[in-house]
Amino acid sequence: MRKSKSRSKARVAAAAGLTTGAVGAALLVAPSAAFAAVTVSPPVVGVGGRVTVVDTDGVTLTTGSNTTANRVFVLTAPGTVAPVCASTLPVASATVLAATQTGVTSSDVTDTVSFDSPAGATAGTNGQAKRYVACFYDDDTTARQGNQNGYSFYVGTVPALNPAVGLTGGGNTVGITTATNVFTGVATIGAQFVTDNCPTTYGAPAAGVAATVTRTGDAAASVVVPASVTSTTAVPTKYNLCFYNGVGSTAPFISGSVYTASQLALSQSTGPWQGGNSINVTSPNQFLAGVDDPGVLFTKDAACPTDYDDDDATNDKVVGPDFIRKLSNTRLATSVPANLYADQDAMNTAVGSGSSVMWNLCIYAGTTDSDNAASSDLVASNPYKVTTIQTVTGISPRAGAALGGSTVTVTGTAFPTEPGAITATLGGTPLTEITVLSGNAFTARVPRHAPANNVSLVVTTAGGSATLLNAFSYTSSLIATPNTAPNNRVVEVVVRGVGFESAPWDNTLTTGAHIFLVKGSYNSTDVDPGGSPARANPPVADCNKVLVLSDTEVICRLDLTTRLDAVGTALMSAVAPTPGYGFVTAAGSRLLTGDGSPAFTASDVGKSVIEPGHATIPVGTVITDVISGTKAIMSNAATGVTAAGAETVLASPITRPVTVTATSSASAALVAATGTFLAADQNKYIIGSHITTARLLSNAPTGAGANIVMGGNASGGDAATPTPAVIIGTTVPVPEGAYNLQYVSNAALNAVVNDPNYVKSQISSSSTFTVAAF
Secondary structure, three states: OOOOHHHHHHHHHHHOOOOHHHHHHHHHHOHHHHOOOEEEEOOOEOOOOEEEEEEOOOOOOOOOOOOOOOOEEEEOOOOOOOOOOOOEOOOOOOOEEEEEOOOOOOEOOOOEEEEEOOOOOOOOHHHOOEEEEEEEEOOOOOEEEOOOOOEEEEEOOOOEEEOOEEEOOOOOEEEEEOOOOOOOOOOOEEEEEEOOOOOOEOOOOOOOOEOEEEEEEOOEEEEEOOOOOOOOOOOOEEEEEEEEEOOOOOOEEEEEEEEEEEOOEEOOOEEEOOOOOEEEEEOOOOOOOOOOOOEEEEEOOOOOOOEOOOOOOOOEEEOOHHHEEEEEOOEEEEEOOOOOOOOHHHHHHHHOOOOEEEEEEEEEOOOOOOOOOOOOEEEEEEEEEEEOOOEEEEEEOOEEEOOOOOEEEEEEEOOOOOOOOOEEEEOOEEOEEEEEEEOOEEEEEOOOOOOEEEEEEEEEEOOEEEEEEEEEEEEOEOEEEOOEEOOOOEEEEEEEOOOOOOOOEOOOOOOOEEEEEEOOOOEEEEOOOOOOOOEEEOOOEEEEEEEEEEOOEEEEEEEOOOOEOOOOOOEOEOOOOOOOOOOEOOOOOOEEEOOOOOOOOHHHOOOEEEOOOOOOOOOOOEEEEEOOOOEEEEOOOOOOOOOOOOOOEEEOOOEEEEEEOEEOOOOOEEEOOOOOOOHHHOOOEEEEOOEEEEEEEOOOOEOOOOEEEEOOOOOOOOEOOOEEEEEEOOEOOOOOEEEEEEEEOOOOOOHHHHOOOOOEOEOOHHHEEEEOOO
């Protein structure tokens, strides 16, 4: 037959709010408190809360024959003249409230009585603790039992502590929150940790008992746990954390809660009811000294059995030896048994209206069961919460800037409401400023993150993690400095964004990451599938040769003197311009009309309109807009009608006028004054009055720069007198106007369709770039 006295002792001690560890710790902190005749716990209860009284002063607290009868009466206005409690069972009234013991077990053996505070016992102002007195009576004889002056207890708002359990030796900070404004009007909050009842006034706390409190609001504060709050025994030590309106000796008690000190620290103090998770257990004490093969079990009893017990499958869950590892005298690793509850319904029943239910992790010197005379003793224990894993159902909005800073709302179920109980990542990066709205929603600040589409949201609590796939997209936005430059130079641009260190930068225009200069918004969609590759909106320039300074800053080189072609995959070259547009102009008009052979295209914007030897189109005139294949707009108005057959062409605006002394239709040589031609003119084009078809300058000048050779004979006949000509550059610069700098993760044609990880930065005011004349 299994023995049960160990479990009985543990149950009784826990029900009374006492533990064997509490006595040991009390001796260390306040020896006189260890032998207190009366304890009332907890220090404060809410309306209707349960109060437990232990009176070991030698007076037996007879429970009577009917433990469900009303034999506890609560005085709402207790007097000060002894005896405070009437000698026989009183009659209930407005000032004498009957309390019920329904469902509560009292014990003559341990001199313990538990009762539920009656509904008429309410909290004080702002939820501060209000004092009441409980009087006990025998149910059969109606005679008063216990102390003739009764037992003081307090009703008020019970502060929530986070965490409510801490490692022995203190030094940690505990957050304090209250459902009402308990600290209204309390300029300085006094606090002390005691193993006895909270003193009614602050008094003169013993050394190491007082604690430093930081008030952060009418319903919030934090306290640093003193070093004297210790636990060295197998059962964690419970302390009353008592709060006062000030630190003067007469400052009144206003609230209190229970704080537990343990010699153990758990890597996970809350876990899912399904179990299976692993826990790392450490301690500053050598709690496993002399223990070779420790035993571990989890119990939902109020306290661990004092001896190892593997028989009670209803209350205890035993950990198999293969899942227990002693790593040193101060460290143990263990797994939580599977299915601490049979199913979700059983878990919900156990939790009730809360989000978790308390179990205890129990560690023993071995695995010899309590049925054996040489059973294994409890060596250490710690509270362990069991909870339901949260679900995540949505996030709003579903996209935001990669630079971060926006706020999102996350919805789901079973979110813990305690401050700091939730962490979350979005695409692997932690959310910040998490604020719980309810058990079904919280808000958070989005972090900085590399541009990415459809990243996962992972919400983690002590019970585990829940994932929402394809939850959010980080859209890139850039900040460019400088954001304007003329098109006759190369400019170094400092670009700020995010995710630059991991970007696959490439100087090849058909692959890799790029920062493009775009008219409008870049679009890599192939508009001619199966035909000639063509982007819906290609870049006009590539800010290349990227130098990554950090994940949020790069420097790129933007050459505005060159421009990409209509496909966006190569530089636009200034091919030999040939007449044939059949241009017509009208005096005072900027309209340029052609014959459509060839037709005007968007690529003509920014090209120079060159009319050597004629004066109807001013020098420096460029195409600003193309209306149709036969009509375009010039930057300057014509001064007259273009003469029929005039050598008017569209070419690179990078030009230099020269005077040619002589040409010959039978020769490719050009004669000019010394210094007219330069070595840099080689591979450029020349057009003029007697060179009506542009010719490539294929050789460097000779004769001290007086002569140069063309790629063909003069096409306009002989000239023996000086005639005007224009040397034309080989590239076309970026036309003046407003553009955007955009980050593109993949420059391949149709990447927006074919690359699931494709990212393009947003257009913003900080990413605009102006190509201007100055």
